[in-house]
Amino acid sequence: MxxxxxxxxxxxxxxxxxxxxxxxxxxxxxxxxxxxxxxxxxxxxxxxxxxSGRIAAEGVVVIQITADQKHGVLVEINCETDFVGKDAGFVAFAEAVAVTALATPVTDVEALTNQPLVTDASLTVSAAREALIAKIGENIQVRRLLRFESTSGALHSYRHGVRIGVVVDMVGGDAALGRDIAMHVAASNPLCLSAEQVPAATLEKEKEIFRAQALESGKPPEIVEKMIDGRIRKYLEEVTLLGQPFVKDPEQSVEKLLKHAGAQVLAFARVEVGEGIEKKTENFAEEVMAQVRAS
Known part of the structure; x- marks a missing residue:
């Protein structure tokens, strides 16, 4: 058939x-x-x-970058509990998946799951995942794969614990600066690189909010517009990497730091474990009371 x-x-x-x-x-x-x-x-x-239907919002982010800093991957592997996220077998699986992703040309999770593990070619990523589920007893998912290629700069990374991973593509500067910029992205979570990259719809939405707030002041229209302009400038400083105060030295912006070092950030990506997943919230006290009433 x-x-x-x-x-x-x-x-x-x-x-x-x-x-x-x-x-x-x-x-x-x-x-x-x-x-x-x-x-x-x-x-x-x-x-x-x-x-497979259980919510898996814990886990790890793993980063792999080639020795020449031209190619890299960032992979998010999810599990159900923080306890399993620290399990040696789970961590080893996540590392193996990231190594496999870097060694193959795949660009999406579906294709990655069908690849043989670089560390054990007798198993595909999917088969290894299922074996780990059977052993650990939790839902485990390969959730995200981001692939990076730097044509004119170098890739730098920073991982905060195991939950936040950042990759930065930067021209100029050195390894220490690259790591500092990646660390800043991890801490400050900028929306985008520069003011020009802020989506028009997002900017318009913020303008409407600021306009409504300014109009409540009862100021003349020309003053209101100036107030809006000022608040938009401040908003752009807050949400863009170049506009943000550098986390290790708030007296200077990231843009000034890069300019002083003769460096330029071309792109960056930040991934945090479980972001966007609706987690189940449980009230332990209510759960206990329900059991008492049922007994």
């Missing part, structure tokens, strides 16, 4: 297992999805499938 993309997609959605593993299971089951699921359960993939 011919295995279609729709069949593979359905099996993946129902199990949470990688695309290649789903296709293999369907081929072996002659296209019978239920039989494929049963086979996955017997082989141990079921445990991974069962846990």
């Amino acid at each position: 011919a295995i279609t993309a729709a069949m593979v997609k359905e099996l993946r959605e129902r199990t949470g297992v990688g695309m290649m593993e789903c296709k293999t299971a369907l081929v072996e089951a002659n296209g019978d999805i239920e039989a494929a699921i049963e086979a996955m359960r017997k082989s141990g993939q079921a445990r991974a499938a069962k846990k």
Whole structure:
């Protein structure tokens, strides 16, 4: 029986297992999805499938950069609890995934999960993930892959603990400056590099907020416009890397620091574990009371 993309997609959605593993299971089951699921359960993939729906908002960010500082990757690997995020096996898996990402030309998570691990070619990233789930008992996900290539500068990085990772593409300066700029990005979380890069919609939204605030003052329209201009300038300083006060020396801006060092930041990226994931909040006291009332 011919295995279609729709069949593979359905099996993946129902199990949470990688695309290649789903296709293999369907081929072996002659296209019978239920039989494929049963086979996955017997082989141990079921445990991974069962846990795939759990919220995984903890974990680590791993950065790998080539020796010539021209190529790099930043990978986010998620798990359910902070405890597992510190587990040696989980950390080793995350490091292996990042090494694999750097060694291959893949640009997205789906393609990365189908790659053989550089540290163990007998396993794909997806298969290693499922084996780790079976061992640890938590949902584990390869969530994000960012790839970097510096054509005229050099890549620098900084990792704050294991939860925040930053990569900076910079021309000029030295390794110490590159790390300082990456550290600043980690601490101050700028929206973008310069005022020119602030999205027009974002800027317009801020202007409307400032205008409403200024009008409440009862000042004449020309004064209101000056107040808005002043607040926009301050806003741009706060949200852009070049405009922000340097975290290690607030007396000077990042732009002035770079200019003094004869350096220029071309781009940067900052990733924090779990950002954008809606975490489940639990009230322990309410949970205990519910159990008491039920007993």
